[in-house]
Amino acid sequence: MLHTFTFGDLRIPANLAGEPTATSTGFVVPAGPVALLHPFGDTGFYRHGWNSWSPSGWTTTDGETIGIKNSPDRLLTADDAVNETPHLHSGSGVGAIAGPDGTVLLIGTLGLGNPRVGADRNTIWARSETDEAEWFVTFGPEQQAFADYAAILSERLGRRSQRAGRVWSSWYSYYEGIDEELVARTVADLTGYPFDVFQLDDGWEPIVGDWTAGPDFPSGMQATAGRIAEAGFRPGLWLAPMIALPDSTIARERPDLLVQDDAGRPLATGYNWNSHYYSLDTTQREVQDHLREVFERVTGWGFSYLKLDFMYAGAVTGRRHQDVHRETAYRDAISFIRETVGDDVYLLGCGVPMIPSIGVFDGARVGPDVGPFWDNAERVGDPSGVGAWNSIVDSVNRVWLKDVYEVDPDAVYFRSARNLLDPVERRLLQDVAAILEFKSTSDPVVWLHESERAELRQYLTETSTVEQTGRFTFRLDGREVDLTAVVAGESRSDTSYIG
Ligand code: 9PG
Helix, strand or coil, rough: CCCEEEEEEEEEEECCCCCCCCCCCCCEECCCCEEEEEECCCCCECCCEECCCCCCEEEEECCCCCCCCCCCCHHHHHHCCCCCCCCCCCEEEEEEEEEEHHEEEEEEEEEEEEEEEEEEEEEEEEEECCCCEEEEEEEEEEHHHHHHHHHHHHHCCCCCCCHHHHHHHHCCHCCCCCCCHHHHHHHHHHCCCCCCCCCCCCCCEEEECEECCCCCCCHHHHHHHHHHHHHEEEEEEECCCCCECCCCCCHHHCCCCCEEEECCCCCCCECCCEEEEEEECCCCCHHHHHHHHHHHHHHHHHEEEECCCHHHHHHCCCCCCCCCCCCHHHHHHHHHHHHHCCCCCCCECCEEEEEECCCCCCCCEECCCCCCCCHHHHCCCCCCCHHHHHHHHHHHCCHHHHHEEEECCECCCCCCCCCCCHHHHHHHHHHHHHCCCCEEEECCHHCHHHHHHHHHHHHHHHCCCEEECCCCEEEEEEEEEEEEEHHHHCCCCCHHHHH
């Protein structure tokens, strides 16, 4: 049906599936395709990526599209590959175009079904794979419009209240090279540092898919969790429960439990660890039994903070036993995991589809991995590649998600050893994490100089007050932090940054 939205003097003709309903902050539009004619001509477009690692940010309707280009394997892992439109502007879940004087016209989904929003110089449109979720449409000052969208999203999908606190993670120092003695030493060195969580990352398990203690943890995972708890930290553990490498027990013995291709063979649903991997078909009863067993096991060991990684793989296109939409299969699976672990376990999502994770996860990663370098020389032009700059850009463009769950921009560094980031770049990462209000690091104490240890303690202890004053400008403890030039890639910041 034809409809005209009125926002003050602005009139926006629209083609909708049904009559919209006014709310105090905008309009709720019935499920189905949406097309709005806007009068702004070529203008800014906010593109939002599907999962934690997916590129998000502002471009212009006559500029380059934002996304992962020329790399099907990476696209499959780090965005919604089947809906990607490299030659026209579109993104997942929500999109906005810039109007005059800092206003935006925003369309966002209120549910599941792989919703997509795109724009050009005349139109902003929305559609999804299933036409099951309503849309929210609003016009107003940019930060207000995103805040209003986040508020209605939480109303619909929920909002958890647990906070992670300050996290130490093993990934950005030891990577997969962890063993029980190294962990014990690292924990002992950290005793007395104001961390809340000590989180073991990838490397403890024998292979991705088999969630048992690997050969480097001969005393078992309960022993390691116990050591962490004795040192005064909450034990945290990484796992990727939706996926299995081809050599894992489950993939070898029960290929029938995996998401399949049209020929009935296990479907490759992403790439990492120099291999493709498969997804568990979570619509099967036996897979749910397996998940219950895995989560009862790891919480039984004493881990109460879980970083669940590569979760998007539970929401990829493929053949499942039950004929439910892929994002519904995903949300059912994470809801099942939440029921199994209870409300007291902190669930940090990583590689999660952002919108379908709201209300179930306590926190979510909102950008690609950081690395001890500014830009990724091997993957120039891939905004989902590892590196400090890519991580900052994506995270800062997703700060509005703070209102739906905790947002994790990934670890920050204090170490100058084994690090190509200079003091200005390290400080930038620290400020972004303070702005997002999620502080984590992977620096072992023994890698830090005396002054760096003091900086780490100071950073963890100070309670920051954060205020957003513009798209990329913030007031952090009374200090102005302007990330505009950094996000634009024009400058790593001026040197006044380090004071
Ligand atoms: C452990 C790591 C760390 C890290 C996670 C995740 O797009 N990708 O192909 C892609 C691969 C790996 C990856 C991120 C993105 O790293 O983000 O913090 O836990 O797994 O293996």
